[in-house]
Amino acid sequence: MTEKVKPPSLLIEKARIFARDHVVPQAEVWELDRAMAEMTLRKAVAAGFGGLLVAEKFKGSGASFSDTARVLETIAAGDLGFAFSLVVHNNLAASLSKDDAQRALHLERMLSGEKIGAFCLTEPDVGTDAAAISTRARRDGNGWVLNGAKAWVTNAARADIFCVYAQTDDAGGAAGIASFLVPRGTPGLTIESAYTLLGAHAMGTSGIVLKDVHVSEDMLFLPPGRGFKGAMAGIDLARVLLSAMCCGILGDALDKALGYAAGRQAFGQSTLAFQGLQWQLAEVATNLEAAKLLTYRAAALLDEGLSGTIAAAHAKKFSTRAAMGGVAACMQAMGAEGLRTKRPLSRHLAAAKVAEYLDGTTEVQNIVIARSLVREYSR
Ligand SMILES: Cc1cc2nc3c(=O)[nH]c(=O)nc-3n(C[C@H](O)[C@H](O)[C@H](O)COP(=O)(O)OP(=O)(O)OC[C@H]3O[C@@H](n4cnc5c(N)ncnc54)[C@H](O)[C@@H]3O)c2cc1C
The missing domain is CATH 1.20.140.10 (Butyryl-CoA Dehydrogenase, subunit A, domain 3)
Incomplete structure (x- = not known):
């Protein structure tokens, strides 16, 4: 007797076709060239895979977590590194969509593929013990100045907007951590060369350095007290x-x-x-x-x-x-x-x-x- 298989939802079927046509044919090239899959990532976002967790009323897919998992399973079968790049972008788009001000500033371009996001928590000296980060954010007039270094930033090679977690309190600790949105090209932000790794080069992972990076108050995304909780949410x-x-x-x-x-x-x-x-x-x-x-x-x-x-x-x-x-x-x-x-x-x-x-x-x-x-x- 053959098992009855539930037909995949339209979104999952669309992911299968996208992976077949755009991920599978390119995946070996990304690996051999050690190149981030930038154009395909923007294409995937423009095709509707960048706002999987963004509510439909904000022009996202409003997918369930179960369907999102199936979509990523399907895309990863082509290339896991590429799928992870997409997840990092999706996570940032979803968190920004929940904040009225940030949604108005960034979401449209994040859902069109014009802006690719990156999440910067890990540092050269701090990984698992994430509350111990040492990147500093100090108030400066009506904005903030960031100093420090981040490591292992997925999408860094081509990202347009970096969500940077930084400590605002001299005493340290999770409660002092806030997050800031730093656009690529901001003076003082340096993107290091992409890491050469065992694999997963489509992710375009590298370190970034922040030296006296000035951001305005509206680039404060999660204030102290909410930053670390937001990173773990x-x-x-x-x-x-x-x-x-x-x-x-x-x-x-x-x-x-x-x-x-x-x-x-x-x-x-x-x-x-x-x-x-x-x-x-x-x-x-x-x-x-x-x-x-x-x-x-x-x-x-x-x-x-x-x-x-x-x-x-x-x-x-x-x-x-x-x-x-x-x-x-x-x-x-x-x-x-x-x-x-x-x-x-x-x-x-x-x-x-x-x-x-x-x-x-x-x-x-x-x-x-x-x-x-x-x-x-x-x-
Ligand atoms: C390709 C790639 C992309 C990444 N992308 C991102 C990104 O986009 N943004 C970002 O912020 N981070 C990113 N990371 C970083 C990733 O989250 C860290 O590598 C991870 O948190 C582990 O930190 P670490 O590598 O510094 O290991 P460490 O924290 O130095 O740990 C070293 C070893 O000790 C073990 N260990 C640590 N603490 C304990 C404990 N209490 N008990 C038992 N064992 C312990 C760990 O499991 C590990 O085996 C990326 C990593 C990789 C490899």
Whole structure:
């Protein structure tokens, strides 16, 4: 009996077509050229994928979290780095859309693809312990002056608007953190050369330096007291989306391995006829199924307005691991051919490793999960 499959929503089908026509054909080039996927990113935004989480009344897609996860799973199957670039832009567009003044100033151009956003929290000396950032913001007349350095800024290579988190209080701490919008070209803002990494170069990741950068009061986005909370506000969703993206690359790797093995002959038969290889891929399929279920469940909890913190941590941890091990297993099933860059598997493997750091490392997910276990047993 064949399983009944629910037809994908129009948005997900549109994402599949966009990935097929614009992401898949370019992905190897972005990686080999170590180039940010700027034009395709602007095209994706203009096609309606830049305001997935922006309400329809503000001209966004108003998509549910579940549909957003499926859209990103679909696009990541083409290139995870590209999908993450899009997520960073989407997150900023969604937060700006909730603020009347910022919405009026920036949203239209962020939804048209004219302005690409970047999120700048991490610093050269501060990653996981984000409340310890040292970039400083000081009041200056009717504006602010920013000094410091940010590291690992996705989209930095081509972004037009940088959302910079900075400490306003000499005493430090989360309560003093505020966020500021700094347009590209602002005097004192330097964008460093894009990092050369294991993979995911489509993200155009680099450091930025802020030296006496003056911004007017209307560029203060989240004031002290709200900045750090704002940075952490979407973290559960961000983890669900990364989990979905890992499902995307794992599904594509499995598909490619099955297709290749079906046509590859050894010892007088297709390599897919060997039970050893079938079982290797069956393990991948089971992990993919589990990763999808964890992801969709966490997304559904968020859609219902319930806490998705633990579910998102489980999903992100499981899916990144499943992708790391599973993509490697799929490469193995393809023999040496799996290593070639014209096949997407080496790109997916590098992306899976990168995903282990994004939006909280695997260790951070364990902190979240362990805290909930300990809390339950210390009552
Ligand atoms: C390609 C890429 C793009 C990125 N894009 C962005 C971006 O757009 N904006 C942004 O702000 N950041 C971005 N990041 C940064 C990312 O969020 C950080 O890498 C991440 O938060 C981890 O920080 P870190 O790399 O400095 O590791 P560190 O904080 O230095 O940690 C080092 C190791 O120690 C572990 N560790 C730390 N604390 C604990 C603890 N309490 N218990 C157990 N283990 C612990 C970590 O898990 C890790 O394994 C990006 C990173 C990458 C790789």
